[in-house]
Amino acid sequence: MHRFFVPPESISQGLVTFDAALAHQLRNVLRMRPGEQVTALDDSGWEYLVELTSLEPDRALGCVCGQNPSQGEPRLRLTLYQSMLKGDRFEWVLQKGTELGVSAFVPVLSRRSVVRDAGRMEKRRPRWERILREAAEQSRRGRLPQLAVPVSFDAACRESVRVHDLSLIPWEDAGTGSLLDALRALDAPPKSVALLIGPEGGFEREEVMLARRQEIGVVTLGPRILRAETAALASVAIVMSELGEMGAGR
Ligand code: SAM
Numbered sequence: 609m610h611r612f613f614v615p616p617e618s619i620s621q622g623l624v625t626f627d628a629a630l631a632h633q634l635r636n637v638l639r640m641r642p643g644e645q646v647t648a649l650d651d652s653g654w655e656y657l658v659e660l661t662s663l664e665p666d667r668a669l670g671c672v673c674g675q676n677p678s679q680g681e682p683r684l685r686l687t688l689y690q691s692m693l694k695g696d697r698f699e700w701v702l703q704k705g706t707e708l709g710v711s712a713f714v715p716v717l718s719r720r721s722v723v724r725d726a727g728r729m730e731k732r733r734p735r736w737e738r739i740l741r742e743a744a745e746q747s748r749r750g751r752l753p754q755l756a757v758p759v760s761f762d763a764a765c766r767e768s769v770r771v772h773d774l775s776l777i778p779w780e781d782a783g784t785g786s787l788l789d790a791l792r793a794l795d796a797p798p799k800s801v802a803l804l805i806g807p808e809g810g811f812e813r814e815e816v817m818l819a820r821r822q823e824i825g826v827v828t829l830g831p832r833i834l835r836a837e838t839a840a841l842a843s844v845a846i847v848m849s850e851l852g853e854m855g856a857g858r
Contacts, residue, residue: 609647610638611745613752616650619672624648624658626668635663646670653681653750678750682709682853685800687772689714689764690840691807692723697837699739704837706743706753708844709853713740714767715758720809726758761815764804765822773798775824778805778843779816782828787843790825791850801847805840 618625626634626648634640640660648656648670657674688710690701702713717724733755740753759767768775776790791798804819811819820826829839848854 609645610634610640611647611649611655611748613649613651613741613745616652619648619650619656622672624656624670624672626670628666631663631666631668634660634668635665645673648672649678649745649750651752653678655750678748680748681750682711682848684709684798684848684851684853685711685772686844686847687712687714687768687800687802688840688844689716689759689768689802689804691716691718691761691805691811691836692721692729692758693807693836694722697835698723699736701837701840702736702739702753702755703743704841705844706740706749707747708841709749709848710753710844711751712754712756714756714764716761716764716804717758718761718807718815719812721807722809729758761804761811762818765819765824768802768804769822769824772800772802774800775802775804775819775822776827776843777811777816777819777824778803778829778839779811779826780828780833781813781816782826785825785827787827787829787846788850790827791847797851801851803840803843803847805836805843808836 612630642660642662645657645659648658654675655678656672658670659673660670662669688705692698692715715729736755744752816826829842
């Protein structure tokens with residue numbers, strides 16, 4: 609069944625109003641007709657079964673005929689502090705991270721980040737938010753992942769430890785101590801985890817030392833050097849799987 613995130617205010621007293629863009633998609637692209645059903649999500653974690661009642665060129669209407677908590681939303685809050693990447697790699701991380709259950713993405717300007725112009729990045733925000741929305745609809749998420757404004761590496765370190773139960777920085781020169789070891793060393797499963805991933809050129813040693821001083825766990829992802837986007841998604845998958853967000857697990 610087709611799923612669409614809609615602004616919360618468009619669901620009121622059992623009626624749903626789909627704006628012109630969605631009306632066009634429902635009517636002209638999906639060729640849907642009154643009486644057919646879609647799922648509407650208002651980013652609350654709930655999802656609504658909606659029966660379409662009218663499809664006009666500039667808006668569509670439906671009535672709510674059921675609602676359930678969304679099953680696709682993880683309990684774990686995982687924030688990915690991703691150093692900015694060149695080209696469409698950052699967008700690829702947004703899409704795949706959403707599918708894997710990332711709750712928030714924070715673009716990080718680390719010292720070796722090639723992409724550094726925060727203003728130019730902000731211009732890409734509408735495109736990035738569309739990628740997040742489409743990936744969340746496709747993967748049956750119940751909420752839209754948040755996309756923060758770009759921060760410096762130092763700010764990322766300070767914020768991550770302040771708001772997460774566990775913060776980890778994968779570093780190819782970490783030597784020992786795997787990501788899995790760090791997760792299993794805890795007395796109880798964390799409710800929130802932060803992952804800090806470097807840019808194409810990696811973190812500078814000073815950055816890793818700063819993270820360590822902030823009690824961010826430095827971990828290895830094994831002996832192979834992963835591309836940043838690979839490291840991001842491998843780390844997210846390990847955390848989500850180990851903490852029971854991908855079927856079995858704790
Ligand atoms: N500095 C490396 C080089 O020159 O080839 C590349 C860094 S890698 C492309 C980008 C990021 O992925 C790193 O900053 C780190 O966060 C993560 N990463 C890649 N391989 C890793 C590994 N084996 N263990 C831990 N982190 C890794």
